[in-house]
Amino acid sequence: MSANNGVRRALWKRFIDSAQPTLDRWHEQLEQPELTQERLLQRLLKANSDCAFGRAHHFARIADSMQFRDNVPIHAYAQLHPWIQRAQQESEPILTSRPPLFFERTSGSSALHKAIPYTRDFLSEMHSALGVWLADMHRQVPGISHGSGYWSMSPPLQVPVTGPNGIAVGSASDLEYLSGSNIAGLAGTLLIPEFAGDLSNWRRQTLLALVADADLSFISVWSPTFLTSLLQPIFDGESAEHEQTFAWLDNALPTARRSALRRARSQGVCTELWPRLAAVSCWMDGPSRHYYRQLAARFPQAQWLPKGLFATEGVVSVPFGDGPGCPLAIGSHYLEFLCEDGSLRNAHSLRMGESAQVLLTTGGGLYRYALGDRVRVVGMLGATPRVEFVGRTTVTSDLVGEKLDEHIVQNIFDRCITTTGAACLIPNASAMPPHYLALVATPEDLDAGALALAVESELSNAFHYNQARRLGQLGPLRVRLLKGSADLLAQVLQQAAELSGIRAGDVKPRPLINRLETAEAILALTESSCRHL
Template identity: 60%
Template structure:
């Protein structure tokens, strides 16, 4: 039985009333990001001046952003890691005056698993952004309050552990992020799959139970996921007759669903869309820029009844932007962290100094103890809300592959593929490090066969514009690009990348579309999946 609509409606109204002051304050902030950012930096430095990191870098003597840049260098995770490791051993304040509540593990596409300190202050910054997003979403699309919601909560890849000083490593659930916030009141409106205690160890069981819970929910009104490829892969066993689990999944669902939902499922399968399954679905939120753009556009055809809304740039380490308003992109989260923006020539600017068209790397300082931390994300300023830049994700900085010194980066590869691949098709370049000589495999998913030889030549020519790749080919350190055609929907490539990433330790909801797969264990898994 679905809960009464009045319950979800009341929960959303209660939340919206509680969030109204936060939303009003946020709208004032947008008109003066410079003052807000000065206050955020001063507050973070003053709060943490007596920590080990604060004393080592003279926080007490820093008067402004210029002095902050002089005393504290930009950090990668590897450069900050000794301090984070110390914060897992010591009982005295190392990075922050507040002790971390837990160290969250990252599980993205990078080969290195990071441990990010989550303090009460950092959770407050995160919850502030969630409050603004959801309150503005409800204001713009109140129909989401007419039914339940599904938020992508991936099962943890590892059981929580303990640091030497007793602080937990890993959260029990993503719901831990909501503790103590007004957003937590919406938890009762969420669709939560019925999972056995050990279901997180069985990805196929977790997916099947998630799909069942969604199809059972005739009142589904809102879907929030990160990558559109996650939702595509979840629905693939329903709509793709070539999927090896298609028949078994449908038979299992037929046996598990009540008669009205079985009928709705049959109607959806006949139509090839989900409006018969979820007639109340008002909105879907996911990444819709950068490498996710084409995948989101393809997926929208499955949900003609819903409004599609872009997700912000949100990493384990920081919240960079907040979905707000109807304009393109999302405003920088200037009321949360302190941001600096680095141009390709090394020039550093603050947020209020940006203009539409600027492309920059993001550096953050957070209440969790990340100081001048280089996120590795490149963003483009698309327009402004009052005086605050609205941004869209462009790609990762340093997402590169370097088997023998060829130094391929994702942005360059994406540019080559865009020039060589037919519109509507999807492709990614995958290193084959185990071959002799090593080489790259171009995976192309399309409805019609491609001329593999011609495509190999075209991609080789594009990659060879890079001196290092041309040098490696000239001296036979690398073999030529080989092409594998994946027949069927262009979305098939995203599904296979999703499978390969999950098989190699990336959480289901964190998998991102890629033009270049640079994580070798994921590359090997993807090549194995496409071998035949």
């Protein structure tokens, strides 16, 4: 064992020892979710009763969760946005009694870019969930501590700025999330590529750092498509760009690693490239299920571990224990669930098989926040439901985190297509990398190339679509032209929907197709009858 690996094992042991009190508390919480959640809510209300939001919603007079529902409405981001704007501009406590450390950017599933407040209390809530996950993952696969780890940390695509009240908008590094926690010590086990130059150079340097490390024992990413796209230069010999990157890697490596790289390409797997790799963790449910299964074939030596439902706004479920799904993060935030029949449930009252939309109340100042994600109960751990991610609640398409919704798409088509006719946007999830296709029906002659550039440019104004494109997780938009009126497009969509199992009377025309079975049927129906770009 190398000296570096000995240091890494020692850092992991120090973390595991320090995480034990958190694990003990977590085990107790799993057995009493109702009491745990009620106490957490009361703590949040008491701590923030004197901020502007707390005074406006009478936090000091709320005695239980029922009164909380009566006094505080459900909020989408648009409803919270005025409060968040005040928190970015004013010095007095607005959403929480203690000011945010920074605001993190995200774009969600609307045209409105989001700024999520990160307070010290909110980070502590996240740290608790992360600590449970990491400690349990080490229990399942101790080999993750025997070498170096790679946790995907994207370079900042937007430079942090300082608001009028001196609070930063945007974080300089993902490592800021770990500040002040016992998890921060694990940074010494990580392979952290330097970010220099443009995003293309960052990708090359990241891949070089990974390939050069024979001791890699753990990979943690969010979307499996990110890792797939990062590794493409190793396995794709047809792209000139990927061939250039492979040659650059080959030239930069010492002899032993160069040989391992060449064997990986010839064998189509990473077994000899990273012989110590014990586990890979990524999203494995919802839309990611297809991509993770394809990627797993490259890593037969590794165990695959799920991610829970972690979002910029908070954590819903934590990978822990055995069995399907992940238990709800009942010790981190106050959770409510809006069921399909319109009823509201607390965490402890969800039943097996039920699907529901997640509402979050956090120490960061989000109160009854509609996250936009749906989960399904697939098991129990103690008295706490285990859930899996189902998908988004609105008409959105989110293959790799791009979070497009039909309102954005319709506005783009309105701006880009000035002729008579109609259009819809279709995800091609089976392509590698996946991409979107604009299917346009018009009786007039259109320049498909110019239209593709125009729509792609508009889509790139959506933060996460642009990020997915820049990271190589999505390919460029393509266009198919149907010669005819809007009725022709409606016929195609109707036929495809019926072929994919939707009842004829339930089919609705939409500018965005987000059901993958329907998307595949549309692509098949129009493959030979359209002009392509």
